[in-house]
Amino acid sequence: MYTFSSKLKTFSFILMVLGILGIGYGFFSAPKNTEEVEKILTSGHGEHGEIAASHEAKPVHPTVAHEAKSTHDEASHKEAISKDSATATAHNLEDIANHVEENHNTKTEVVASEKHNAKNAHETASHDAHADHKEHVEHVFHQLQNKPWAALYVAALFFMLISLGVLTFYAIQHAAQAGWSPVLFRVMEAITSYLVPGAIIVYVLLVLSGLHFNHLFVWMDPEVVKHDALIQGKTGYLNVPFFLIRAAIFMGGWIAYRHFTRKNSLKMDETGDATYYKKNFKLSAGYLAFFLVSESMMSWDWIMSVDPHWYSTLFGWYVFASFFVSGITVIALTTLYLKSRGYLEHVNNSHFHDLAKFMFGISVFWTYLWFSQFMLMWYANIPEEVTYFKFRIEHYNLPFFGMVAMNFVFPILILINSDFKRVPWIISMAGIVILCGHYLDFHNMIYPATVGDQWFIGVSEISSILFFLGLFIYVVFTTLAKQPLLPKGNPLIEESKHFHY
Numbered sequence: 001m002y003t004f005s006s007k008l009k010t011f012s013f014i015l016m017v018l019g020i021l022g023i024g025y026g027f028f029s030a031p032k033n034t035e036e037v038e039k040i041l042t043s044g045h046g047e048h049g050e051i052a053a054s055h056e057a058k059p060v061h062p063t064v065a066h067e068a069k070s071t072h073d074e075a076s077h078k079e080a081i082s083k084d085s086a087t088a089t090a091h092n093l094e095d096i097a098n099h100v101e102e103n104h105n106t107k108t109e110v111v112a113s114e115k116h117n118a119k120n121a122h123e124t125a126s127h128d129a130h131a132d133h134k135e136h137v138e139h140v141f142h143q144l145q146n147k148p149w150a151a152l153y154v155a156a157l158f159f160m161l162i163s164l165g166v167l168t169f170y171a172i173q174h175a176a177q178a179g180w181s182p183v184l185f186r187v188m189e190a191i192t193s194y195l196v197p198g199a200i201i202v203y204v205l206l207v208l209s210g211l212h213f214n215h216l217f218v219w220m221d222p223e224v225v226k227h228d229a230l231i232q233g234k235t236g237y238l239n240v241p242f243f244l245i246r247a248a249i250f251m252g253g254w255i256a257y258r259h260f261t262r263k264n265s266l267k268m269d270e271t272g273d274a275t276y277y278k279k280n281f282k283l284s285a286g287y288l289a290f291f292l293v294s295e296s297m298m299s300w301d302w303i304m305s306v307d308p309h310w311y312s313t314l315f316g317w318y319v320f321a322s323f324f325v326s327g328i329t330v331i332a333l334t335t336l337y338l339k340s341r342g343y344l345e346h347v348n349n350s351h352f353h354d355l356a357k358f359m360f361g362i363s364v365f366w367t368y369l370w371f372s373q374f375m376l377m378w379y380a381n382i383p384e385e386v387t388y389f390k391f392r393i394e395h396y397n398l399p400f401f402g403m404v405a406m407n408f409v410f411p412i413l414i415l416i417n418s419d420f421k422r423v424p425w426i427i428s429m430a431g432i433v434i435l436c437g438h439y440l441d442f443h444n445m446i447y448p449a450t451v452g453d454q455w456f457i458g459v460s461e462i463s464s465i466l467f468f469l470g471l472f473i474y475v476v477f478t479t480l481a482k483q484p485l486l487p488k489g490n491p492l493i494e495e496s497k498h499f500h501y
Contacts, residue, residue, distance in 0.1 A: 002343055004481040008473065015470025022463020026148035029459075037141045142215050143452045148460040149214040150450045153205050155464035157302065158323075158442050159472050160198030165327025166191040167258055168291055169358075174261070174284035179495035180354055183346045185265065186485045187334050191327070192258050193479040194472050199251040206247055206302070210240040216450050219308045231308050238308060243301060250294040257287040268489030277491055295320055303442075307449035310388045312377075318369045319445075322407075325362035326438045329431040331355060334476065336424050343485055349422040350501040356421035359434065360411055367408040392444060395453040399440045406437025439465070 031037050170188040173181045209216050218224050219231050219238045231238065261283055264276040296316030304315050312318070332355040338344050377385040392400045414430045415421060447455045487493060 001484055002338065002477075002480045004477045005341075008477060012470040012474040012477075015466045015473070017470075019463045019465075019467020019470060022459050023148065023152060023467060026151060026458075026460030026463060030148055031141060031144050034137050034141050037137050037144065040144070041137065041140065140452075140454060143450075143454045146215055146450045147454065149205075149216055150446055151460035151464045153202075153216060154439070154442050154446050155461075155468045156198070156201050156205060157446075158326075158439055159468040160195065160202050161319075161323035162326050162330055162472075163192050163195040163198055164254060164295075165323040165325075166331060167195060167254060167327075168288070168324065169328055169331070170261070171257070171284040171287045171291070174280050175288055177281065177492070179492045180351065180499045180501075182487055182490040182493050182496040183344065183499075184331065184335060184351065185487045185490065186480065186483065187331060187338070187344075189262050189265065190476045190479040191330060191334065192262075194475045195258055196255055197471065197475060198468075199255060202302075203244075203247055203251060206244060210244060216446075217306055218449070219305060234308060238305060246297060246301060250298050253287075253290050253294060257283060257290075265487055265490075266483060269484070269487060270489070272489050274491050276489075303445050306446055307388065309384060312373050314369055314373045318366070318373060321362060321366035321369055322438050322441050325359060325366060325407075326435055328355060328358045328362065329434050332359065332427055333431045336428055338480075338485070340424070346486065346497040348500070350499050352424070352427060353418070353421045353501055356415055356427050356430075359427075359430065360415040360421070363407060363411040363415075363434065367404070370404065370408075391448050396444055396448060396455065399444055403437045403440035403444060406433050407441065410434075410437075 031040065166188050170185070170192060172178075173185075173188075208214065210220060212220065215221065219234070220240055225231050225235065261280050264280050264283075267273070268276045299316045299319035300311075303319060304311060332352065335344060335347060335355070336352070339347055374389060378389060380386075410433050411430055414426060420426045443461075490496075
């Protein structure tokens with residue numbers, strides 16, 4: 001029977017407290033109005049200062065030169081008339097005088113008209129520049145206000161999807177009637193216990209988005225929809241009530257499956273009745289069918305719709321591969337921790353070898369999906385598709401290519417060796433890098449559409465990770481301490497205890 005150590009419990013509370021303080025600071029330090037954004041742009045980027053200087057500058061307009069030339073020509077013309085008037089008749093003099101007066105009046109009117117047009121053009125240009133600057137400041141204001149929300153949302157979604165990935169792996173083991181994994185079932189069940197609080201938190205964030213507490217989902221803004229024909233065409237699917245109903249159905253289905261399989265698993269330990277094993281087999285088969293549909297729609301709703309002008313037919317699989325490998329990695333790290341504390345005596349190197357094989361294999365699968373999505377869109381060069389990657393390459397260059405190295409290059413170099421898959425410290429090192437890399441993956445999926453180029457890994461991001469990590473540790477290890485770590489009622493437990501590869 002596992003005992004939740006006081007040190008680990010204290011550590012989880014410290015993480016949550018630090019996380020809450022940092023999250024609060026992130027919201028408090030976000031700009032409250034456009035005047036604060038003006039100061040940030042002036043001090044940080046100098047962009048506003050340059051624009052203001054250009055507004056204050058008084059360049060010489062071509063009309064001024066034209067006016068001077070006109071005055072000079074008029075003087076020359078008067079001098080010629082003066083010379084000719086000595087020999088001209090009085091009648092001709094009067095005609096010439098009238099002509100000069102008409103010519104002078106015409107030129108005066110032309111000059112006045114040109115001066116008026118130039119003034120209007122200058123005022124229009126100044127007004128347009130001011131309007132553009134005001135719009136830019138307003139846009140940056142929403143982006144900076146979104147930043148603490150985006151940090152909170154990415155971390156909440158990432159940890160919740162880790163538990164969902166473990167739940168799916170658990171269902172696959174039941175549906176496949178796998179004989180190697182039952183000794184790990186209690187670990188999987190404990191990790192999936194986080195699904196309940198994790199899903200509740202994510203759902204609350206979705207509701208707050210629907211109530212316009214943030215601008216994470218641009219299609220929720222009626223003003224944006226009113227001027228966007230493309231989003232208008234998607235309102236039958238992308239509308240807040242239907243969005244929240246779908247989320248409730250997805251989360252309710254996942255939590256219900258977890259509840260009943262956990263209940264049946266514990267009943268098997270109490271009674272030894274194989275009927276509960278058969279029930280879990282049927283529930284798992286049904287869950288996997290439900291998961292295939294709900295996971296794809298979930299990825300469209302909660303992740304892809306932050307950028308409603310872009311879509312990918314591979315996106316559901318891509319998101320699945322990301323949180324699935326993260327879930328398997330957490331199973332391995334949790335098992336390694338318990339093993340190091342003297343628990344799980346029946347878990348051996350062959351079990352770790354199989355977990356590491358899944359970590360390696362799904363990492364390669366994720367890379368295949370990432371490259372397939374990237375290569376096809378980049379090669380086709382369709383503007384509405386390639387813009388998605390172009391923005392990330394230009395403004396998220398380090399996290400974009402960094403997460404590819406962390407999620408593919410590092411795991412394949414470390415875990416391709418069969419012997420390394422049995423070495424605890426190598427699995428731990430690879431697992432930490434994989435988890436960090438897939439957090440960056442979710443960061444890259446959410447931030448460009450919600451924060452734009454105003455991103456950086458700061459207090460909000462780190463604090464959000466700390467809070468959810470602390471909550472995750474507390475929930476998982478509290479669940480582990482409630483029941484024996486060996487599911488002795490499982491009919492395949494003996495095969496699992498003596499598994500060797």
